[in-house]
């Protein structure tokens with residue numbers, strides 16, 4: 001079989017990894033697909049820039065038409081990032097009958113269904129394994145490995161940068177800004193790391209995972225999002241003291257046909273498997289009605305891990321080309337979407353309050369929670385340096401989000417409560 005020519009859009013962290021893997025694993029790739037892979041052109045912004053990989057500079061271009069309009073190029077690998085312009089490039093490529101592989105969750109979370117429909121209509125493959133949890137084959141795990149099951153819950157650490165930051169802050173006491181810079185220099189962070197630390201990157205991945213896992217179209221706006229920027233050293237210290245580990249957790253759950261999809265910092269019991277996922281590593285816990293608990297673990301970001309998923313997608317495209325079955329694997333969502341109301345979301349909650357150090361304060365707070373049917377699992381009360389003030393830290397038993405929000409509103413109105421310093425969900429107790 002003659003060599004397959006591919007066009008690469010982007011030669012940064014992931015693109016360089018793709019070039020390395022295609023070169024270094026040539027024998028294995030040839031054995032699997034029966035032909036050579038020829039990287040014919042690479043789109044970059046600046047062709048003069050020094051590169052992390054040795055390549056023939058004549059294949060670099062800043063004119064995308066040289067790739068999209070080249071009839072010899074069968075497959076486009078998109079690892080440049082960006083949304084609107086990139087979507088236009090990919091739609092043009094699909095209409096020119098080119099198969100697509102992308103690592104771009106920003107794009108797939110917003111326009112995945114449009115692109116997949118267009119690809120199917122043009123008998124093209126569109127694979128995006130690297131877009132969620134970099135090097136972990138989670139999308140293939142859901143689409144193929146668990147195809148026979150009904151998924152009811154997914155809980156994961158799906159952003160490497162924030163997991164790296166939280167690990168270093170809680171284990172070594174490192175400062176937030178310093179660790180963020182380190183994550184950027186290691187190539188884990190997005191071009192604009194706001195997407196990482198605000199939780200948006202994880203929300204995009206949860207929208208993609210939930211759409212596939214629950215077979216319903218979960219849009220980005222269906223995902224409630226909170227990032228890691230408000231987490232204080234005190235919160236990290238209290239979570240340790242109470243036997244928890246703070247992680248940025250993506251959560252998708254389904255009860256009947258109703259779903260919740262959210263991203264937030266949450267406290268996990270120290271013995272929970274996700275609590276020992278450190279640095280840029282990701283993990284996704286998947287519960288299926290038949291299979292029970294499964295866990296997918298591995299590097300969530302970085303050049304070679306992410307490129308592994310990209311090149312494995314390329315192998316799948318080329319195998320489909322040989323069989324003449326491209327564009328047949330995407331399955332359209334089966335179910336309509338109904339999101340859970342806050343009154344249908346149950347969790348345990350952590351709350352940290354600064355209160356006046358007076359007789360009866362704790363009793364009054366206990367009474368308020370009891371009026372809303374919420375009892376406590378853990379209570380700490382400690383004096384503060386500020387005279388006449390103390391700190392109360394509570395972990396509730398399960399309550400609905402609605403009741404917990406009502407309690408917070410009433411606490412804010414109490415004169416004895418100086419400030420609600422922080423609240424978090426506590427997840428993963430009872431083994432899940």
Ligand SMILES: NC(=O)C1=CN([C@@H]2O[C@H](COP(=O)(O)OP(=O)(O)OC[C@H]3O[C@@H](n4cnc5c(N)ncnc54)[C@H](OP(=O)(O)O)[C@@H]3O)[C@@H](O)[C@H]2O)C=CC1
Pocket residue numbers: 009010011012013014015043044045046047049062078079080081082103104105106130131134187188189190191300301302303306
């Ligand atoms: N880094 C990671 O660990 C992971 C990244 N991803 C995703 O992979 C994609 C790429 O990420 P990453 O490799 O880190 O990004 P980089 O910023 O390292 O690389 C981007 C590359 O694309 C080129 N590029 C960007 N915009 C344009 C444009 N408008 N025209 C031409 N070329 C352009 C850049 O050219 P030049 O070099 O000339 O500047 C660069 O080579 C993103 O969608 C990201 O979200 C997914 C999983 C993990």
Ligand SMILES: N[C@@H](CC=O)C(=O)O
Pocket residue numbers: 131133134158159160161162188189190196201300301302
């Ligand atoms: N910035 C992302 C890269 C992979 O998707 C992350 O940190 O997880």
Ligand code: NA
Pocket residue numbers: 129130131132133134135136137138139309
């Ligand atoms: Na993946």
